[in-house]
Structure formats: C-alpha cells, structure tokens
Amino acid sequence: SYELTQPPSVSVSPGQTARITCSGDALPKKYAYWYQQKSGQAPVLVIYEDSKRPSGIPERFSGSSSGTMATLTISGAQVEDEADYYCYSTDSSGHHSVFGTGTKVTVL
C-alpha cells in the first residue's frame, strides 16, 4: 500500500524556521496537503494543493513540492505552532488517500 514518510519530530527555537518533509512516490503527480493537529483537537488544513494557503492561515506557513518530496515550512515559528503535522495525498490511481506518518513540532 502507498505510504507517505515524515520525520517523527522537528525542534526549533521561537522565531526560527521549521521544515517538515513528506516523501512519497506519487507526489510528482499528486498534490500534497498539510494538516496541523493540536492536542485534543480536530486537524486544521494549513496548506492545500502543494503551496496554497487557506484563508485565516498565517503567512509564516508555506508549502512546496519537488519530485517525490513535499515540504511544509514554518518561517518564524511561534510557540502556538507546537502541534502534530500530517501530510496527505493520494496514490497514483487517485482512489486511495493516505496520511503521512506525522511530525511532532516542538518550539522552545
């Protein structure tokens, strides 16, 4: 079955840049989406279609994709950005979706 691989954890100091990668064989042809999930809450979409930001999401969140890797960047990370982040995409058929393994971002 299709898999999306993320690093388990990323740590960054406040104001620094955090980068979270997501690796998957179908990413050259399929969009990546990124979700932020804080403890006890439902996920929130922070990036869609590789690099678009929904309304209400701070500009410090950006996304990119190249080849088999998508990247979520938090520029000038804030303490409130501490959360689990998941990438999301589909396999090459487009019929089966999958979430990445998740990355815990710590800002301290």
Next chain:
Amino acid sequence: EVQLLESGGGLVQPGGSLRLFCAASGITFSSYAMTWVRQAPGKGLEWVSAISGSGGGTYYADSVKGRFTISRDNSKNTLYLQMNNLRAEDTAVYYCASVEYWGQGTLVTVSS
C-alpha cells in the same frame, strides 16, 4: 458557518456493527467529496473511506474494505459510515471531513 457534526459512536462488542452519521450545514453538500478519517488513541491519522459528491464513487482503505460501507444522502446533507464485523483495532475517533472542513469526531470503542 460550515459545520460537520458526527454522531453514532459508542461502545460495541467485537463482531458487532455501528452506523456513524455526519450532518453537514453551511456548505452545498453535494458539491463536496467527503471522507471518513480515524485516529486510534495516541496514534496518527488514518484515511478510512471516501465518496464522490454524487455518491457514485466510493473508495476504501484495505483495512476496512468489505466491512465498512460509506454512503450519503444529499437531500439530507448527511454522510454515513456503516461499520460491520468490528474489531478491537477499529477503536478510534472517527472524523467526517472534506479537504478543508472537519467535524470534531465521534469515538468508537470496540471491546468486550
């Protein structure tokens, strides 16, 4: 304001059945493909199933194929997930979601 409200979760014995509901408001429901996503306690997100806006296309994760059935009633703005032959490993919070909008989830516990 968009709202997705799940219901139908609860405690069920292994081998039992449960039907989840997701009531949508604030969106043109039939325009949205919808998914069910679950999260086991302390674990990551798992895509479970998806259905096209018309209901004509349905898709399942291998872990639930043949046991779960997704459906929708666009006249009632409601999404469903029929879960049969439930296993302990199906224990999770189940979320109803489009790409952008998510409900708060409903807890399903499979235990004797």
